Amino acid sequence: GQQVMQIPQYQHVQEGEDFTTYCNSSTTLSNIQWYKQRPGGHPVFLIQLVKSGEVKKQKRLTFQFGEAKKNSSLHITATQTTDVGTYFCAGPAGGTSYGKLTFGQGTILTVHP
């Protein structure tokens, strides 16, 4: 079945440093979505990428979708303590899955002040 792999599993950074998490799918994706889950909270939708090679920015966050639509990355510039949390990528499960998403394992980001 489809697999979505995410690396690294954990990332510890000093406040002000940059952070990147990478997402790779075993199959081509029609779109990829990114979610953030704060400690003790629930996943919150960040963005959806649809086009091959697409790049979107949200303030200090930059999202990329690979040319082959099988990988994606999230880059945070100059991390802040408010960026702490787990970042998940997710892609449609495909077939007749009717909206199902396959989530990556997530990258847990901790930021030291």
Next chain:
Amino acid sequence: GAVVSQHPSWVICKSGTSVKIECRSLDFQATTMFWYRQFPKQSLMLMATSNEGSKATYEQGVEKDKFLINHASLTLSTLTVTSAHPEDSSFYICSATKSVIETQYFGPGTRLLVL
């Protein structure tokens, strides 16, 4: 828009009892709702997909007789954990989507502790 609520937010129960969790889309009609389970520091594990008026579709390994799902309307889905045991203790999260191409909007989750 796209707010999803979940109730209760946490519950403690004795082993052998049943627990019902409600998931509501507050400001939109959800064509589909999903139920996830999450263990500490792990990813979201999809349990089942729920469509209004039809039987839920369960993921492999999820016991449908233990995790009963009812999707009574386009804004409400319920998950009942029957005869709960300590190993059922987890964080249960629902999500709702407006259409199959839409993103999923997550509820705040329910923390279940079975003693």
